[in-house]
Amino acid sequence: MSAVLTDNLPLLAGAPNGVKKLRELILELAVRGKLVPQDPSDEPASELLKRIAEEKVRLVAQGKIKKQKPLAGVEEAALPFELPVAWVWARLGEITNFGTTTKKDEIPDDAWVLDLEDIEKDTSRLLQKARFYERNSLSDKNSFAKGDVLYGKLRPYLNKVLVAEDDGFCTTEILPFRCHGPFVAHYFMVALKSPYFLSYVNAKSYGMKMPRLGTEDGRQALFPLPPLAEQHRIVAKVDELMALCDRLEARQADAGSAHVQLVQALLGSLTQASDAEDFAQSWQRLAEHFHALLTTESSIDALKQTLLQLAVMGKLVTQDPSDEPASELLKRIAKEKTRLISEEGLRTTARDDVPEAEHYFRLHTGWASCRLGNLARFIDYRGRTP
Known part of the structure; x- marks a missing residue:
């Protein structure tokens, strides 16, 4: 599937919004297990799921995380689509600490402070990396660690998801989270940016002017979990194809x-x-x-x-020398204007002369230039003739 996609990238990109649609297709194929070949030697995701569950138990026992209320089971009839044999469906809140945040009372001046506007929509490119002393924001901040997935829950259709390259702090409209066991953060970013997940959060978001994804709805989201080795392969292939999209986009620009x-x-x-x-x-x-x-x-x-x-400019039709020249038409207009001034009290401030220096282009023989105020009666906003 990926070879066919790669070979046809230039053709697909030529359609309206072609590159944008290509990016969406790449992400959708990725989360459906259609982007890279399956490797029978991979440890199945069911085993990864067991390790995640064991790690959660250990973290709870050590007091590092709180025990969360159980999530709904994964019913086969409710699954969005079929996954490869070695993959599993899991609730996002089952395998990650999505929605559990940590705040610090004090933020160092040189700490990285991330706001939603720092992330470019759709591409998730980091536009700037501001320090606390540059912003000195007084609002609450969520702390995050290098390697965390940073999910923008406000207006989620903007598709702002990032993997933290350093420790830092972010607005509370960004939720930092990580998997309880081994995981590839960039695969989780791919999955959360996919059309499948976007469709889910758009359906679950609440609020008209500033829609956001509720924490519980995020935790309940069904997440397509591949084997750990395949997560690495998917990210590598997505990076390769997105780089091709970048080149196509630049070429198109x-x-x-x-x-x-x-x-x-x-x-x-x-x-x-x-x-x-x-x-x-x-x-x-x-x-x-x-x-x-x-x-x-x-x-x-x-x-x-x-x-x-x-x-x-008089260039759409042939000029006819037998036409009455516009100068004669102007004379009749001027005569009518004089009558209106005398009989109806018409007021006008337009000058009669139009110096040749003010002409926008050279007029044809038979044409004339006149100020618009001398040709027509305008009604002002009060309903009166000025």
């Missing part, structure tokens, strides 16, 4: 910028046409390549704007 410049230049050639005949020839040349040129919404919008510009 460069291509997108070049495309915008190309569209602007070629459509600009239409406005440079000297007359309708010249415009018709330029239009015909461009029309033959519209299938390659007008491939984005922005390029179509640019064409619409160009057509409007061409219309007011």
Whole structure:
């Protein structure tokens, strides 16, 4: 499956929002056990689950963690999808300390303090690494340790999940957690960012303006747990494919910028046409390549704007020498305006003259320039004619 995906990355990325959808597909395949081959020699996740349970018992006995209330069992009929033979479904709160946080009364000045805005949505890139003395926030903070998974529970659809690269402190809207037994933190990050888990938390989130995932709902979440060795392989493959997505994205950004410049230049050639005949020839040349040129919404919008510009420049239709010149039309408009001023008390402040220096472009013979206030009656916000 991963080889097919890798071979078709450029093709899939070409679709609208292609790279974003590719990233989602990679994560979804990862949590379904479809991204890397299964290895029969791997210790099954059922054994890993036993070790996790034993470690929890030990930590409770030592007083390092509190005994949590039992979670609902995993019923086969309620499973979201089928996992590979060596995988198991587990409740997130069963295998991790999700929702159990530790706060410190004092935070060292040079401590790393993480806020949600420091994490980029979807990509989970760390945008900045601020120290306490730089922020000196007075609100409560959760402490975390290097290697913890940091889950943004506020507006979870933003997909902000990080693996801590150092010890630090974070806003209470970020929940640090770790597995009770051996685990690969970056696999847990992959699983929590997958479309499967996002669908779950979006359905469980509460609050209209600032939705968040409740702690108990997070603990009850069904988690696809692979063998420990496969967790490592999945993370390596995800990193490899995401790096390819980064390259495709960068290539698309460069291509997108070049495309915008190309569209602007070629459509600009239409406005440079000297007359309708010249415009018709330029239009015909461009029309033959519209299938390659007008491939984005922005390029179509640019064409619409160009057509409007061409219309007011008199380049969309052929000029007819027999037409009454606009100067005569202006005379009739001025005569009507004088009548309105005399009989209806029309007020106007628009100047009559339009110096050639103020013209936006050269007018055709027969056209004239006039201030808009001398052509039309405007109604102000009070419903009166100014």
